[in-house]
Amino acid sequence: MSSDFDLTGKVCVVTGAGRGIGRGMAEGLARHGATVVLSGRTRVTLEETAAAIGERAVVVTADVSKEADVLALRDAVLERCGRIDVLVNNAGVNAIFKGIERTSLAEWQDIIDVNLTGVFLCCKYLGGAIGEGGSVINVSSVAGHGGLLRSGPYCASKGGVEMFTKSLALDWAKRKVRVNTLAPGWVDTDLTHGLLEHDVHGKRLLDRTPLGRFATPLDMAGGVVFLASDASAFMTGQSLVIAGGWGAE
Numbered sequence: 001m002s003s004d005f006d007l008t009g010k011v012c013v014v015t016g017a018g019r020g021i022g023r024g025m026a027e028g029l030a031r032h033g034a035t036v037v038l039s040g041r042t043r044v045t046l047e048e049t050a051a052a053i054g055e056r057a058v059v060v061t062a063d064v065s066k067e068a069d070v071l072a073l074r075d076a077v078l079e080r081c082g083r084i085d086v087l088v089n090n091a092g093v094n095a096i097f098k099g100i101e102r103t104s105l106a107e108w109q110d111i112i113d114v115n116l117t118g119v120f121l122c123c124k125y126l127g128g129a130i131g132e133g134g135s136v137i138n139v140s141s142v143a144g145h146g147g148l149l150r151s152g153p154y155c156a157s158k159g160g161v162e163m164f165t166k167s168l169a170l171d172w173a174k175r176k177v178r179v180n181t182l183a184p185g186w187v188d189t190d191l192t193h194g195l196l197e198h199d200v201h202g203k204r205l206l207d208r209t210p211l212g213r214f215a216t217p218l219d220m221a222g223g224v225v226f227l228a229s230d231a232s233a234f235m236t237g238q239s240l241v242i243a244g245g246w247g248a249e
């Protein structure tokens with residue numbers, strides 16, 4: 001029986017696919033039949049994800065904040081896979097939790113460079129190579145919908161991703177390329193583990209998560225498969241929040 005969620009024959013590029021949410025999403029896309037291009041800066045972790053996925057995984061290293069790297073990534077994908085159908089802009093960082101009085105310009109710039117400029121560059125070069133019927137999924141955050149304490153640069157970057165996505169969805173509707181965000185709540189990964197384990201802060205975040213647990217990366221897989229596939233064919237310029245009820249009250 002055919003399924004609207006089937007991704008057989010599709011080429012999906014996932015940035016930040018070596019660990020965490022990106023790895024969970026890449027595994028989900030591959031389980032639904034996609035060829036998955038795994039990208040990130042660290043080859044060894046990408047190879048680990050590739051080994052878990054099997055023969056439909058392709059590894060290409062790139063730093064999304066560097067224009068030359070993103071151009072080379074696009075060229076490598078087109079050479080090795082012949083096409084791009086889905087782009088998942090997942091690579092992201094958040095190195096700091098502090099007020100802006102103690103935040104340096106360099107710290108602000110590092111977060112904006114990866115989380116926002118990286119999305120711009122990947123959309124421009126890889127998204128620009130996607131054909132009719134394709135899909136771009138920009139990973140934002142609940143921090144792109146509401147403020148978090150001591151997270152100004154991160155919230156600004158994710159809020160920027162949300163609005164950039166809406167604007168691009170309007171521009172690319174005529175190309176029949178859809179552009180949406182997937183906005184996770186709290187997911188236990190290298191990025192967040194220290195915070196989520198914290199006696200006070202972790203408990204506070206858990207108390208605000210109605211489903212009563214933090215997500216695993218695989219909790220994001222169903223959402224990305226939905227946004228990548230024909231199951232969401234009439235959806236563009238929207239945000240799919242997967243957050244265990246965070247923000248519902």
Ligand SMILES: NC(=O)c1ccc[n+]([C@@H]2O[C@H](COP(=O)([O-])OP(=O)(O)OC[C@H]3O[C@@H](n4cnc5c(N)ncnc54)[C@H](OP(=O)(O)O)[C@@H]3O)[C@@H](O)[C@H]2O)c1
Pocket residue numbers: 015016017018019020021022039040041042043045062063064065090091092093114139140141142183184185186187188189190191192
């Ligand atoms: N965890 C959460 O609770 C949560 C919640 C909401 C949103 N998010 C978002 O979800 C995404 C993934 O987060 P995560 O929790 O899975 O983080 P993570 O475990 O730290 O993984 C981040 C990934 O991004 C890659 N990356 C970082 N900088 C990069 C760069 N300049 N170029 C290319 N790749 C880069 C990393 O690989 P390399 O270091 O090898 O390059 C890694 O694979 C991020 O956009 C994050 O903001 C996370």
